[in-house]
Amino acid sequence: MENINNLTSVKLDILVAEAIGIDVFYPDNHNKLSYFPREGIPPREWAPSRFWSQGGPLLEQHKIDLNWGWEEMSEWTASIEPDINVQGATVLEAAMRALVCLKLPAYIQPE
DSSP: OOBGGGOOHHHHHHHHHHHHTOOOBOOTTOOSOEEOSSTTSOOEEOOTTTOHHHHHHHHHHTTOEEEESGGGOSSEEEEETTTEEEEESSHHHHHHHHHHHHHOTTTOBOO
């Protein structure tokens, strides 16, 4: 199992998609992870660990708590019930790590 804190943003974004049931892919014409927002709309880049338009609603929907410098850490800490606390360099990175830990507990566990 991979440590949630060692994941690259792309791998984290792939796991977020898996956790919430979105199909992601790499289009033939570019190398950015993409998804179809809805039927009839062209694919868009998928990056909830970097794009507030994607990660922000997930943060609110799953009621993820955020703190800066929690327990002497110099990173953002995201907390979500039951007992998940993970860190990230940005708010969205920490929040998406918490979401993955919540939805895919058998696949990835925090330290």
